[in-house]
Amino acid sequence: MRHTLPIAPQFYVTAPQPCPYLADRMERKLFTALQGEGADRLNNALSQQGFRRSQNVLYRPSCTDCSACLSARIDVRAFQASKTQKRIAKRNAHLARRATSPWATEDQYDLFRRYLDTRHADGGMADMDVFEFAAMIEETPIRSRVVEYSDPATRELIAVSLTDVLDDGVSMVYSFYTPELPRASLGTWMILDHIEIARENDLPYVYLGYWVPGSPKMGYKANFSGLEVYYGGRWQKMTDPEAFSATTHPLSTDPIAEQVANISLPDRRPTGG
Structure with missing residues (x-):
């Protein structure tokens, strides 16, 4: 009988760059690779601790003297739409x-380029080409979907x-x-x-980044009722956005070693064969 020993994920820190x-x-950012047969378990466990996925990587902000970025999710049961x-x-x-498998199309990329050129022309994704776009959509080791919205009258991808x-x-x-x-408020509509x-x-939550x-x-x-933020190592109800501050302080974040030590990893039992 042969056993494969589980390998704990390794965590790394990116070099500082403009916020x-x-x-x-x-x-x-503090990050780790998302791969192997335990990818789904790891993604679920770390998403519940404020991490986000980008292709085959899970990351969480870990800035030296700032802790302004807070992972947010909506408690579906507590949500009540405003007027x-x-x-x-x-x-x-x-x-x-229409929900489909994560497969990139030309229509998606054309819409993506129009969106970036109009709203985020100076952003970090502004130079993304069609191959990088396809990688963003398709490189996922977990259960992902592309949710498309279109106008039935014109069949235009919206x-x-x-x-x-x-x-x-x-x-x-x-x-x-x-x-x-712009009057359609499509960002809010998709949420x-x-x-x-x-x-x-x-499913009880919608994770928003x-x-x-x-x-x-x-x-x-912050305009969505039922919003929760991951703060102080736990999810807390957003009762007053003004209670959270973007001020900097050299003690805003714990040392990296302490952050990693406090991450709860999923059970990784050895498999026999």
């Missing part, structure tokens, strides 16, 4: 949803979300949409529809 959310700050959100849902009720399916929810990895319909997707599948107090790019996430 995309807050001016005059430097960001640093504005109800209007947005009604405005986009005609859109058709919006797309790369979405992971977790044990306790759905995680919106990356979303983009047509920039020609509202993912809340419905979670409800339809009896990071909310950053003080960042206009991320402020919209």
Whole structure:
């Protein structure tokens, strides 16, 4: 009988680089590879501890003197749509949803380029070519879906979300949409529809990525009731966005070794054969 010993994931830290959310700050990420037969278990365990997936990597902000970035999720049972959100849902009720396997298409890439060129021309993804886009969509070792929204009348692709399916929810990895319909509030609409997707599948949470107090790019996430943020090593209800600060302090984050020691890893039993 032969046994394969489990290999614990190794964690690394990126070199500091300019923060995309807050001016005059430097960001640093703690990350690990997402691979092998335990990828799903690791992704589920670390998503519940504030990590996010990017292709075959799981990462979490670990900046030297700033802890502004907070992982955010919506408690589906606690969510109640606001009047504005109800209007947005009604405005986009005609859109058709289609969930497919994670496979990149030319229509997706064309929409992605229009979205970036209009809304994020100076962002970190602005130079992404079609091959890099395909890698973002297709390189996933876990259960992922591409959720497409189109106009049935014109068959035009309107919006797309790369979405992971977790044990306790759905995680919106990356979303983009047509920039020609600003009044449609498609970013908000896709979150509202993912809340419905979670409800339809009896999943309790919708993971939204990071909310950053003080960042206009991320402020919209605080508009959703039932929002929770991962703060102080646990998920907490967002009762008042003003209670969270983007101020810097050299003691904002624990040392890397302590952060890694406090990460709960999934049970990795040896397999026999």
